[in-house]
Amino acid sequence: MKGFIAPGFEAVADAFANAPRGGSALTVLHNGTPVLDVHEGWRDAAHTSPWDPQTLVNIYSVGKPVMAAAVLLLEQRGQLSLQAPTATYWPSFKAQASVRDLLSHLAALPAFPQPRPVEAWSDWDLLCADLAAATPEWEPGTVAAEHALTYGHLLGELVRRVDGRPPAQFVAEEIATPLDLDLAFALDDERISRCAELEFDSPDWPAQMLGQPGSVHARAVSNPPGARDLAVINSPLWRAAAIPAVNIHATSMAIARFYAAVMDGRLPALAIPQHTGTDLFIEQEVTWGLGVQIEPDGTWGQGGLGGNAGWADPSRNLAIAYVTRHLGDFTAIDRIESALHQAVPTAKETTN
Template identity: 35%
Template sequence: MTAVEGKCTPRFEPLRAALAAHLESGDELGAAIVVDVDGVMEVDLWGGHADEARSAPWGEDTVVNLWSATKTLSSLAALVLVDRGALDLDRPVAEYWPEFGAQGKQDIEVRHVLAHTSGLSGWQQPFTMDDLYDWPTASARLAEQAPWWKPGTASGYHMQTQGQLVGELVRRVSGRTLAEFVETEIAGPLDADVQIGARETDWRRIAPLVAPPIAGIPADLDLEAIFTRTLLGSPARDEHVDTPQWRHAEFGALNGHGNARGMARALSLISRRGEANGRRLLSPETVDRIFDVQADGVDLVLGVPVRWGMGYALADPKTIPDMPTGTICFWVGRGGSIVMMDLDRRVTFAYTMNRLGDGLLGSERTHGYIRHVYEALDATN
């Protein structure tokens, strides 16, 4: 059996065994799993390899590009500003970003951006990676754009635009970039190994992602469908990741870097109702706002039922059957990474890996690990 390093309390031994089995079979290349129970890391495991050639071990401080799990950090940054009174979830975005009010967007509120209901799920074509790499251009294009459906009436996953929208709000009200804000106001105070983009000094410990092949876009797709417009208006692809330009960029929806331990240390702030690692960054009232349901139905982009709160999806058996109901919020990254916050049990579960799996909202590995977490918790409660 492949060695798994780190620590694990006895009740979570089946979780360790599951990770070891996936590493042994090759389903996992390298991975890390953390389960934080009310501030105690009962699970802090890692193993496998950091590269496809299997020449470098996945170490204790190995990090990866988080893809859409990055959104959990960007949403947390927005909530910190909400808690400080700098942002109001129920005020129009245009009050903070006047140019945004163009094309009938004057009534889109901050909560619509966090809940993927603003109608801006992709950039209007033509829009290229060069445009995405240029922050002013990417923001200006969204400010000039009309929404693709009536804001607030339905969710349509803001695959790559949400980080730009949240990041622009953070810049407008704090005077700092999203990357700077996450570093100084979240990662630093919580001693969490997470960042937006990646400092060059950390490149040596980034495990490149190994992605499965993606089928081409069918020729008969409806070009006016929200899904198609979102996909074509979201230019970042696997080949862009792990390049210097990508790591230097600031994509609040896409290019966060971290590991399971760092994500758990940052997001346990929510599981523990605003206070973690000796620091209070959110009031319980702000945490409660996360669970104000903003959309509940089939997402126009994802095509599956998702219950959206403020910045996070909320537990729903129609979305992820292995996740129990309760006061639980979460989000996933391409390939299976996840961070899940269970406020009823004060538990935070995080999983990061470098071999991307299949599955729209987490891979089979992700769902299996979730089952093991709750089997352990239920057996001892």
């Protein structure tokens, strides 16, 4: 393990070090200031390139709130309304779903409707046209189902229609560059050269994560194919494509700083409850905000496939991000969070 550990956060660093993944990083900001920024392992499966602070890793759904923030910036500037039908800005969009529905996983379009080959990930217009023509799977606004692969295209095309810039460019120019966040999708060659190579915890891990055949979960993650295929997700095709629901590549520092920017108001608020109920993709009760899950303890954020996570803990003034190239479970997150609660008690805990 290498990096920076502020006094008082040694136990948090130990929780990270005691759950090595052969390539991972953890950043914790307290009141916007780094108190922990550590990494371990390797960038590649062959263990020839050590992980360093500039390593980028595919964080899957942890990137979804970034796209939500992009849409909310347009709303903040008066360029769109969350209550308006999506078709107001995207005329060919057939579903009677509002912008708010898109943001809150309520659009009833959890899966791409037309079977497409893996190469379709490089065809933004094709996949967006498929979504525009799709019939919702149920009445929009009534039932939540995380839009695992479709979320980024729905929000990204909305951004493009309203602003004119492709979503990767908008995120770069309006979020990443102003806030100095090392995150992006549709990567250029320089960023591709810094990417970590993903691995699975076990050979059958993708099958374990698929869900029951025919379920919303299984259908949502299966088309186009490749989102859980190492040959695809480690390829230039995937890294250079715009798939903002699941292929934003970032450092842990970038994600932690993103959450800090939301908490201090430099980016629009995300943790505004929109819907509570059983999410048909996650298959448990969830409270969705605007692109983030809100937990009963007041923390909020978004996990990503394989154990990645970014979240805010307002009661402790913490912004946290954990990223890994070795896709498995969330055991490391649980240990880290427990240690953080000991390191930074809330005001209520301090007075008790």
